[in-house]
Amino acid sequence: MATHDPSIKQLAGLKIPYARHPRVRAIKRQGHYPSMHGTKLWSASGVLIDYIASTTAIAPQSVIDAGCGWGLAGIWCAKTFESAVASVDADASVMPYLELVADLNEVEITPVVARFEQLDTALLGATDWLIAADVCFWDELVNPVTSMIKKAIESGTKRIMISDPRREPFFDMADTILSDYGGELVEWRVGDSRHSGVILVVENA
Numbered sequence: 001m002a003t004h005d006p007s008i009k010q011l012a013g014l015k016i017p018y019a020r021h022p023r024v025r026a027i028k029r030q031g032h033y034p035s036m037h038g039t040k041l042w043s044a045s046g047v048l049i050d051y052i053a054s055t056t057a058i059a060p061q062s063v064i065d066a067g068c069g070w071g072l073a074g075i076w077c078a079k080t081f082e083s084a085v086a087s088v089d090a091d092a093s094v095m096p097y098l099e100l101v102a103d104l105n106e107v108e109i110t111p112v113v114a115r116f117e118q119l120d121t122a123l124l125g126a127t128d129w130l131i132a133a134d135v136c137f138w139d140e141l142v143n144p145v146t147s148m149i150k151k152a153i154e155s156g157t158k159r160i161m162i163s164d165p166r167r168e169p170f171f172d173m174a175d176t177i178l179s180d181y182g183g184e185l186v187e188w189r190v191g192d193s194r195h196s197g198v199i200l201v202v203e204n205a
C-alpha cells in the first residue's frame with residue numbers, strides 16, 4: 001500500500017513537492033532562489049493542463065513549455081503523451097526545481113535556460129506545440145511574449161496555448177495576436193473548483 005507523504009501534493013495525477021519537501025529545502029540551501037516568480041507552481045499551469053486534457057485529439061510529439069518555472073505543464077505532457085519536452089526558462093535558478101518535479105514524476109524533459117526572445121524559428125517550426133502558463137505578468141513582457149508567439153505561428157508550430165490568471169499585460173498581448181492572426185480566447189474552469197483562467201489558443205495546423 002502506498003504511504004502518504006505529507007511533503008507532496010497531487011495535481012492532475014502528478015506529484016508536486018511542498019516547500020517543506022526535504023529536496024526543495026536542499027535546493028534552497030544550495031542557494032537557488034528564482035528571481036522572476038519561478039518560486040512555486042502557479043495555478044495557470046493547472047488550468048492549462050485541464051484544458052489540454054479536455055481538448056486534445058492528437059498527442060504532440062514535441063512541446064516547448066516556455067517560462068516553465070517548476071515545469072508542471074510540460075512534465076504533464078511528457079508523462080501523458082510521451083512527448084519530447086523542452087522546458088525553457090530565462091532563470092537558471094528554476095532548473096533544480098524543474099528537475100526535481102520531473103524526477104518525482106519519473107519523466108525526462110530537456111531543461112533549457114533561454115529567454116523568450118532567444119527561441120528561434122528553426123526550433124519553433126520543428127515543434128508541435130508551444131505552451132506557456134502565466135508568463136505575461138509585467139508590461140515589459142508583452143513585447144517578448146507577443147514576438148515569440150508570432151514567430152511560432154509564422155514558423156509553423158501547430159498549436160499554441162498560453163494560459164493566464166487574467167492579468168492586464170496578457171490581454172494586451174492576446175489582443176495583438178487575435179487581431180493579427182486570429183485564434184480564440186477561452187475562459188476555463190477546472191471542474192467546479194476555484195481554479196480558473198483564460199487561455200489564448202491558436203490552431204495553426
Ligand SMILES: C[S@@+](CC[C@H](N)C(=O)[O-])C[C@H]1O[C@@H](n2cnc3c(N)ncnc32)[C@H](O)[C@@H]1O
Binds near residue numbers: 034066068
Ligand atoms: C509566474 S512564473 C510561471 C511559471 C510556470 N509556467 C507555472 O505556471 O508555474 C513565470 C516564469 O517565467 C519566467 N520568465 C520571465 N521572463 C522570461 C523571459 N523573458 N524568458 C523566459 N522566461 C521568462 C520566470 O523565470 C518564471 O519562471
